[in-house]
Amino acid sequence: MTRLTRTFAALSDDTRFALVDKLIRRGELSAGTLAAETEISAPAIxxxxxxxxxxxxxxxxxxxxxxxxxxxxxxxxxxxxxxxxHRAFWSGSLDRLDTLIALDPEGDDR
Structure with a gap:
């Protein structure tokens, strides 16, 4: 497993993603602070x-x-x-979506 694969696997859990997001936004925090600000037990954190x-x-x-x-x-x-x-993939996909939306501006279901 590559390092990036381990990174994405670790972040795939909602709780872990939220913890990292909090650390990104607020900077370094103690384990106690992280535990106190969630509804999860300290051992689970x-x-x-x-x-x-x-x-x-x-x-x-x-x-x-x-x-x-x-x-x-x-x-x-x-x-x-x-x-x-991978930006080119996402840009191309979004461009295709824009084209499809433009072809059916009323969003009719078929």
Whole structure:
């Protein structure tokens, strides 16, 4: 399994995706803060954070008895790179969709 495949697999879970999104938007947060802001138990949050850490999506820093997590910029750059490499596919697909919509402006079902 490639690193990017592990990244996408880790992000395929809604809870893990939300955790990473929160870390991207707010920066480094403690495990306690992440657990307190969800309806999921602390042990469950820890398991999700472990999956994300092992996939390289987030980093962990220890300070005393606290653990702090942040989004891994390298993993985010890899996702961005993959997306940009496939941009032509998405652009072509969206152009085809625009053409189909233009042919049937009233959206008639057939």
């Amino acid at each position: 820890s398991r999700h954070l472990r999956v994300l850490r092992e996939a390289g999506v987030i980093t962990q820093r220890a300070q005393g008895t606290h653990r702090y997590y942040a989004a891994n910029a390298d993993a985010l750059r890899a996702i961005h790179g993959w997306t940009m490499d």
